[in-house]
Amino acid sequence: MAWNNKVRGRVWKFGVNVDTDQILPGYAMAAPIDKLKDYALAGSEIPDFAQKVQPGDIIVAGDNFGCGSSREQAPVALKDAGTGVVIAKSFARIFRRNSINIGLPVLIADVVDKIKNGQQVEVDLITAEITIIETGEKLQGQLLSANVLETLEAGGLIAKVRKQLHLS
DSSP states (O other): OOSSSSSEEEEEEEOOBBHHHSSSSSGGSOOOGGGGGTTTTOOOSSSTTTHOOOOOOOEEOOBBBBBSSSOOOHHHHHHHHHOOEEEOOOBBBHHHHHHHHHTTTTOOOOOOTSSOTTEEEEEETTTTEEEETTTOOOOOOOOOOOOHHHHHTTTSHHHHHHHHOOOO
């Protein structure tokens, strides 16, 4: 599947300090990897997120998204549930790195107070521009590095390394 640097979807808003226990509760850790998506954000203020999210939908949050444990399965659950990109004012470092490594785009932008829950937005990952579809308003996120863009374009770190080694 070809990489698309533009993600368009409906916004799901969350607050600050959304930790990995909210993103993927401990009880879900026993589920097979292909079922983790069924538990995405089950411990959050929107516990039925996994049943309602549509492919390409966008999570918008405040500070410190993905804090808590280094639960690698948390970004996997979000990506497999259909999340197209996570935008937050800041991310826990390990969550951000885990997300990029599995090919889930994460964008730093202080926009949680500028976008309404349920709005349609489009995110250009190359320019870090966030466009609110209904109003045409454009918001700016922090540009992703060339290395991060290359990793996302490849579909994650393993795919990137395989490509560099000419194994795929």
